[in-house]
Amino acid sequence: MGLLSIKLPDVGEGVVEAEIVEWHVKAGSSVAEDDNLVDIMTDKATVEIPSPVTGVIKSITGEPGDVLAVGTVIVTIETDAAGVAEEESTEAPILRQAQDEDEKDPPLKATKSHPRIQSGASSEPTPTPHPEPVEERGGKRPLASPAVRKAALEANIDLANVPGTGPAGRISHQDLEDFIAAGGRLVARPASHTGRAKRTGTSTHKIIGLRRKIAQNLAHSKRTIPHFAYVEEVDMEALETLRAHLNATRNEGQPKLTLLPFLSMALIKVLPDFPNANAHYDNEAGVATTFEAVHMGIATATPNGLMVPVVKHAEAMDIWTLASEISRVCTAARNGKANKDELSGSTITITSLGALGGIASTPVINAPEVAIIGVNKLQIRPVWQDGAFAPRKMMNLSSSFDHRIVDGYDAALMIQRVKTALENPATLFM
């Protein structure tokens, strides 16, 4: 029987710390080899740490949301597995940890009426926690006095539906009376005539994992980058005709084309003339790096939150390959299967709310990039043409640029060039 200590592995180049997202085991539980022990997150990749042996978990270090240094012992497993000798496990340093205040058992100092008397109160051990606490909440009974509970019973009202205005949501006689007066006995639907019951509940949850990363990154972007926003409309009639034609005549195995690959093509076409927009800016070093390659970030809504999967070397792809790649990396991100490489290294980002659309948006730059292009909804709008209004398929592009690196004039000029390319789609392929 030996004790195996598992350290937080170096999960990516240059990664010195990682955040615990979710534990799949707890102290005392049994694990089989290859069972997932814990999910940890670095940058934007979530990694599973499997158990190398079969055994019983002796201890775990850190709670979801804790950031631990690489090399920290995160799990110790008692195992019979061959080759595991008696081994000491060391407690890991937790870099940031929520304050824990469980038992307060303060030492005794002085008495009220006898201020000088020192007590001999024994130092009693705190009760040992249950080895495997039942992780069940809910079923919490409503907070109300016996008289209120009885009055509710007599009025045939389930107190679980009555909003309490007292501390901790305690239900007073007044709350119950108000509820009844508001027609509360029809608890299934809101009151019809006199108004609705007030909702007073709040709930708090820790912002951890991907959500915390998103929060940090976006706050950093908005705080440090002076955004220059620019919105222009594009006539999409010609491009839509071409897109419909290509989709109708595509070969088997070729993907259905959305607008994104066309927009990517347009950006790839104009970016060589605007190298400062396809760049990374390191403010501290005072260095901007421009790229010949176009690594196209595609902002993607995933079940866990916003992610930016990347199509590498988009400049080397034809429209079909581009479409396949965009689809592949976005799906991988949505399914949580994207690897670190597919989630980093973009040089410019496209963001689209898709069919949800909107007239305009002010996208936040994906630092350290310096430009982001947003796609708004394509709609038929009246356009003044040859002395009359004509119905045209119009779409807005909403873009943001890092004004420190890209001048407003250049940004506008670049978007005008993108517009021209999109309105004359044949030029995309030249």
Added chain:
Amino acid sequence: MSKTKTTDVLIIGGGPAGYPCAIRAAQLGLNVILVDKSGLGGTCLNRGCIPSKAVIHAASRFAEISDHAAAPAMGISCAKPKVDMKTLTAWKDDLVGKLTSGVGMLLKSAGAEVLNGWAEFSDAKTCTVTLEGGETLTISAQNVVLATGSVEVELPFLPFENERIISSTGALALDKLPKTLAVVGAGYIGLELGIAFAKLGTKVSFIEALPRILPLYDAPVTRPVSRWLKTHGVEMHLSSKAKGLTKTGIEFEDKDGKVHEIAAEKVLVAVGRKPVTQGWGLENMGVDMDGPFVHVDERCATTMRGVYAIGDLTGEPMLAHKGTAQGEMVAELLAGHRNRFDPVAIPAVCFTEPEIVGVGQTPDEAKAAGEEIITGKFPLAALGKALSMQGGKDGGFVRVTARKSDHVVLGIHAVGAHVAELSGEFALALEMGARLEDIAGTIHVHPTLSEGFAESAMAALGQPLHITR
């Protein structure tokens, strides 16, 4: 041919569940017959709560005087006291008599009819009562409330027939103080009585099968009692099994299987209580059972329409105040009100030395129920009132357990001299849904033990006044 009677409500058993049910039902205008054979007030008044508290009080008085005789304190000295058990028992019986006749008067003035006799059911709504003189009476009732209570569990190898073997009932009716007493079972009944006899001067030993006393409470709470037992020369044989009587003592087997003998003029068997379900026709009533108990729902209704059961007959905890609450509730149901038995907590007290109070969840129970908790503990040794009553030295404390997120109090436990009287405030706090801030923000009289409750709440909030953090 016996006489026949009909009634709205027939209650079987006049203990602390049955008699309050009868009083309340009669107050609410129902026609009530209560049948009782073993004395109004039941186990509680006749053989349990009240007589044991009388004996415990007398024993504590005797112990205090003995202490002063042995070593004068506070400037008080006296001669070594003596106790005459016959007189003590008579004093206790007189007290019990007053209370039971008081119950009879209360029932009468409420308008409930009391029959002194033994009831036997032929079906769920009909019973034959054999009265004092052998006369029988058949009663048919619209509603029946069963409140037959419980009796002491007997051990087959230590039968109560043997005059050296006594139950808790027998222990409260001794006319001579035994020199040595072995108590089998270190639950609250055995401990309360064993400690009382130890205070009266009997050499007391406990034989308990479990490795600890009072397993329903957590170890920190029972530790002061263990300490008292140890310092007062009470022998504790834990993890041990009683075997049987010897000529002058009792044999028991320790956890290693070794057999020992200890002297025991008397042996008190206090290994629990069982519901009275035999001998009165329960089997003819068509009600479902729940183990040894009668199965009831939250309204104390059995599976037979119109038949209710209350008190010890319905299961743990077998406590008088639980039965009383159920009895009142059923009476209101029968009078047409809506009601149910849904206390937040059923408080429990052990009149040991020192006393223990438990209301609601212990920290471990709360954690097991999925709560994230904070606790606050305040030692009674930091209270002037406790010290002035010489009550600060026994390691007593008040401990409050609250939910971490909203500070709602989940449980309150206390141990120490006289803390039983705090149980009411503890229970009120839980029933009213108090938060720690409510307790800490309520002015508690100085100097009283109740200050300890407020201080424990402050301690849980991280701001105790009279202890250092």
